[in-house]
Amino acid sequence: MSSARIQKLKSLLARVEQRRAQPRLHAVPGAPLAAAPAPTIAVADDFDDDELFAKTDPPPALLVTERKPAKSPASPPASPLEDAMALLDGSGPLTVQSLAEPIAMRPTAEQPLPRASEPPRTPAPVGRGLEPAPAPVPRAAEPLVRPRMSAPDPSMFDRAESSSTMPVAPVEFRPAPASPRSSGSVREQTLRFDTGVDAAAQPQVDIGNLPPEAAPEPGEQRPASQRALPLTAASHVVEPGPLSSAVAPARAVSVARIEAPRSFGELLELSLALRPR
Amino acid sequence: MTASETSGFDPGDYYAFDLARGAVHTRHGDRVLVLSADVIGPLVSTAARHGDLTAIRSLGKRIGDDAARSLNQDARRASPEAVLSHVSGTLALLGWGVLSLERWGNALALNLSGAPSLDPDRLGLAALLGGVLSSLGGRDVACVPVGVRFVIVHPSIAETVWGWAKEGVDLGQIVVRLSQEAA
Numbered sequence: 001m002s003s004a005r006i007q008k009l010k011s012l013l014a015r016v017e018q019r020r021a022q023p024r025l026h027a028v029p030g031a032p033l034a035a036a037p038a039p040t041i042a043v044a045d046d047f048d049d050d051e052l053f054a055k056t057d058p059p060p061a062l063l064v065t066e067r068k069p070a071k072s073p074a075s076p077p078a079s080p081l082e083d084a085m086a087l088l089d090g091s092g093p094l095t096v097q098s099l100a101e102p103i104a105m106r107p108t109a110e111q112p113l114p115r116a117s118e119p120p121r122t123p124a125p126v127g128r129g130l131e132p133a134p135a136p137v138p139r140a141a142e143p144l145v146r147p148r149m150s151a152p153d154p155s156m157f158d159r160a161e162s163s164s165t166m167p168v169a170p171v172e173f174r175p176a177p178a179s180p181r182s183s184g185s186v187r188e189q190t191l192r193f194d195t196g197v198d199a200a201a202q203p204q205v206d207i208g209n210l211p212p213e214a215a216p217e218p219g220e221q222r223p224a225s226q227r228a229l230p231l232t233a234a235s236h237v238v239e240p241g242p243l244s245s246a247v248a249p250a251r252a253v254s255v256a257r258i259e260a261p262r263s264f265g266e267l268l269e270l271s272l273a274l275r276p277r
Numbered sequence: 278m279t280a281s282e283t284s285g286f287d288p289g290d291y292y293a294f295d296l297a298r299g300a301v302h303t304r305h306g307d308r309v310l311v312l313s314a315d316v317i318g319p320l321v322s323t324a325a326r327h328g329d330l331t332a333i334r335s336l337g338k339r340i341g342d343d344a345a346r347s348l349n350q351d352a353r354r355a356s357p358e359a360v361l362s363h364v365s366g367t368l369a370l371l372g373w374g375v376l377s378l379e380r381w382g383n384a385l386a387l388n389l390s391g392a393p394s395l396d397p398d399r400l401g402l403a404a405l406l407g408g409v410l411s412s413l414g415g416r417d418v419a420c421v422p423v424g425v426r427f428v429i430v431h432p433s434i435a436e437t438v439w440g441w442a443k444e445g446v447d448l449g450q451i452v453v454r455l456s457q458e459a460a
Contacts, residue, residue, distance in 0.1 A: 231448070234380060235381060267385055268413075268418070276455060
């Protein structure tokens with residue numbers, strides 16, 4: 001970009017800055033429309049601006065407006081384009097749009113385009129019950145011409161609102177019903193989808209490594225020889241006392257001692273009474 | 278609870294060394310010999326090979342008698358802790374290791390840690406402990422080596438249990454294979 005062009009843009013920006021305090025619409029005189037139609041852009045695409053744009057003689061090359069405040073939900077949109085823009089971001093009518101590039105708007109799945117009669121959605125306040133925040137004032141160094149993508153995504157506010165107002169229903173957790181078969185092989189047929197092709201037999205899911213006939217039926221009693229499980233550790237360990245002539249310290253009373261207050265002779269008889277099964 | 282149950286084993290003055298006569302006596306008057314474990318081991322191994330462990334079993338009975346005298350009451354009516362304290366103390370004074378008692382269900386098992394190695398199958402130690410418990414229980418008791426422990430059983434089933442142990446059946450499974458005899 002040449003220095004002359006940069007200088008021209010700087011002067012243009014300075015003039016825009018000078019007119020920020022003036023009413024919302026400013027005509028920036030420039031080349032006649034017939035002489036240079038391509039760089040001519042329209043700003044604030046509503047009927048009033050268009051009318052003022054047309055009455056300007058010569059037509060301006062650039063029309064800059066201040067950001068219009070968001071319309072109330074009750075007020076109907078001024079145009080279908082405004083309607084669509086308000087539905088997307090709720091920030092008011094279009095602020096900058098090049099005439100050479102038509103607006104392409106497609107409703108997404110999350111944001112279906114409602115009818116024009118429906119009121120436009122506005123972003124919900126994040127903090128409910130608080131004082132509404134004042135409208136953002138553009139900073140001095142901030143250009144008035146802003147890309148539309150800088151506006152906040154209204155879907156974020158929609159999600160916040162939906163999550164805050166979602167009714168909370170109590171969830172009751174209940175234990176799963178007991179299986180009638182405590183062990184063995186469980187065979188279930190997998191889900192089958194009809195694809196129109198005759199396939200082979202569906203595979204089965206085997207849970208457990210026992211054959212089906214090994215699984216006991218409910219209420220079935222195993223033989224006594226199979227019911228007992230081998231011990232892996234001593235159930236009670238008796239420790240000898242200290243080797244001292246002094247009085248032994250008080251021993252800690254353990255659960256095993258409470259459950260087995262037997263004498264040495266009783267324990268010995270129990271062990272001697274064991275016989276092979 | 279009697280005083281003997283609350284007091285531990287007193288090792289004091291257990292030995293009386295009579296150097297003039299060259300004799301060592303216990304405090305109960307029994308004459309004992311202080312021998313090297315390397316000497317006792319081959320003797321016990323030879324006795325085990327010949328199937329006659331009467332001598333080592335008699336030694337166990339003497340140790341049991343000493344423990345019963347130290348306990349100063351009928352060992353069958355005493356608590357297991359009190360009996361174990363006096364038996365373990367007596368065995369420790371003679372150099373046979375530290376004894377502990379375990380219950381595996383209804384079965385009793387002994388563990389003699391730090392005992393000298395007498396024979397590979399530890400039948401010598403089993404005979405010693407069998408003699409000790411026979412003295413304390415007032416009836417014949419057999420101890421069968423199972424792993425690192427000795428399970429206390431009736432002498433009539435000692436061979437069966439010893440056969441299971443030689444097959445590699447551990448103590449838990451042996452207890453499962455045993456059931457309480459009908460009264």
